[in-house]
Amino acid sequence: MSNLVAGLAALATVLLLAPAPARAAVAAPCIATSGSDATETREDSSVDEGEIRWTASTKYKAEYQHANRAWSYSGAKIKIAPDSATTVNDLNYEDFSDARNAAAGVWSRHPGIAATDLIRFNKARMDTFDAATRRMVAAHELGHALGLCHKSGSGKNAVESVMWPEAARYPDVPTDVDKANHRRLWG
Incomplete structure (x- = not known):
């Protein structure tokens, strides 16, 4: 009997010290209340x-390559690949320079048959950033091309x-939250 009690006590100790099971990340809401950034829809993406x-x-090759790899994580449903002679170009990465524009990067949708969406990097801003921040901008803009909206970094929905x-x-x-939003949108 004492062996049984000792065994149960040891089991209880192990169970108390065991880490709690990991919870799956939950998709986060959009922070905008109107406009195209207020929802996440397949129609508001560059996915074809x-x-x-x-x-x-x-000129930001390392940055867009980083973004392409980052969003091609294991389990991602959307394939991100270079255009070829036998495919339709969905997205072009390009540059502009406007010191009056506060945006470092902008994704813009161009609806229509065979239209190409754009991710444009503002050299006036990007050139002031370190490499890590430039990678963040590229990954963020590709997130928009995948149909994702802005998320909150503060407040109750942080x-x-x-x-x-x-x-x-x-x-x-992409964080676990970003991946959850990606799964909710693309399956």
Whole structure:
């Protein structure tokens, strides 16, 4: 009997010291209340038939390559691949320079048959950032091309997300919350 009590006591100790089971990340709401950034929809993305085919005419090659790899994580449903002679170009990375524009990067949708959406990097801002911040901007803008909206970094809906609207020290890869939003949108 004493062996049974000792065994149960040891088991109870192990159970008390065991870490709690991990909870799956929950998709986070959009922070905008109106406009295209207020919802996450497949229609408001650069995705065409389960993929984004891209081209690039930008000086920020390391940054867009980082973003492409970051959003091609294991389990991601959308294929991100270079355009080819036999595919339709969905997205082009390019540059502009406007010191009056506070945005470091901008994704813009161009609806229509065979239209190409754009991720444009503002050289006037990007050139002032370190490499890590430039990678964050590129990953953030590709998140928009995947149909994701801005997430909150403060207040009651605060989450860790590459989709924070400020070019600050946010993550440069999709977080568990970003992946949950991606799964909710794309399956």
